[in-house]
Amino acid sequence: MKRLATALTVLSVAGFGTTALAQDDVDPAIAAAMKARQAHMQLYAHNIGVLGGMARERIPYDADAAQAAASNIAALTTLNQSTYWPEGSDTSVEGSKALPAIWENLDDVMSKSEDLVMAAAAMEDAAGQGLGALQGAMGGLGGACGACHEDYRLSDD
């Protein structure tokens, strides 16, 4: 029991340490929301990595794996993200690349996110149907991601 408590303390201190390094003096609610949405983006990237790896022929095409990744992406696009994007979590906060324009154009953001749902659904239909079909759907998916990143994400590489 004592050992568990110590382990938890060590873990929480370690966790706090990294958070403090990355986001000093940030409202914890905003920091948590940023973490959630960045993790959401990471889940997209991981699953798109499976599809893209096949599309670029870095890894062999596998219909089941492609289908699973595409279904994950489609499911992710339908999650309700309203609590991920609190006001004040824009680029004024260190670690945030979310431009203030998001909160000034919420209708446009929503319409672009609906386009993403459509593009992900098209990929879900295509991914298991052969390498050519998967490759054909990549551009549409990339375009839907990029449509939001064009106006609403800080460009900085």
Added chain:
Amino acid sequence: MWLARLKWGAALVVAGGAVGWWLTAPDLLPDDYLTAHSGDAAAGESVFIAAGCASCHTAPGAEYVEGPPVLAGGQRFETAFGTFIAPNISTDPDHGIGGWSDQQLVNAIQRGISPGGAHYYPAFPYTAYARATAQDMADLVAYMRTLPAEATPSRPHEVGFPFNIRRSLGGWKMLFADEDWVVTGDLDPRVERGRYLVEALGHCGECHTPRNALGGLDRGNWLTGAENPDGEGRIPGITPAELGWSAPDIAAYLESGFTPDFDTAGGSMVAVIENTSRLPEEDRAAIAAYLTALP
């Protein structure tokens, strides 16, 4: 004595002014530049896409749609020198380029000179387009003539003194406009095609190469990345040392917008991908071959 000196001084000022006036005069293309080239509109569409004309000259916020683009102008480009507003270049005879001759249009594109003889600001990348072939320009003009007319008036740039003295742009051109290729030497045909797409039509250096205090491109740091003129973020370098992507990854990025880590293009690069995704596959491969061959 002092009167004689004053006279000489005045004479020098007048002579200096005259030399300056002569040096900053527009340098037009030869009158027979297009004579041997008849324009093909279908080929011109590819030139138009590779040159990215629609990215700046469609109306602000216009989403990419299938079909002929409406080049109404109106997008704003904020820079350290002021805000430039892309003009209407649709075929409207009053507000666009419908009343211009082919030669006038190509002088605008390759020399940065208006039909009235004024210098354009280099926010319009004529210094890159200057490297394009006369045949491509003839084709481009033929294609532009097929596009819809739109009667939106062009708006004046919001540029303050001294940058609002257009004549001074003649001096800018003398100092910084350089039609020579940046990458020279014996190139294989694919890299050479890539050079044409990157250095001439695609005008990639306009954003990806740093500029000096007067806005001239620093050719010694070609494509090594630059400040974002909008003020936020940074435009990445795309040399092998800066970027480190393989040629197939670059070509795939230009098609789908996905980076090798499957992040996506953002900012102004999204509009660029809309164009490069419509190029023939060989052209994307050529751009990748050129970029990976950079020093």
